[in-house]
Amino acid sequence: MIHSASSLYEDVAFIAYHFHWSADEILDLEHPRRRQYIDDILHINARSQGSH
Numbered sequence: 001m002i003h004s005a006s007s008l009y010e011d012v013a014f015i016a017y018h019f020h021w022s023a024d025e026i027l028d029l030e031h032p033r034r035r036q037y038i039d040d041i042l043h044i045n046a047r048s049q050g051s052h
Helices: 005-019 023-027 031-048
Strands: none
Touching: 005 023, 005 031
């Protein structure tokens, strides 16, 4: 599956912002793993705001 460059940059920026990882560390992850971290961040944020 091919992902657009803008989508990839958004993923990297989102994970870097929340986990303070370098772009290289994030880009070394396979796409499904990056998406899992994004889903986890969204879940954590929703839970911390009182949403389930």
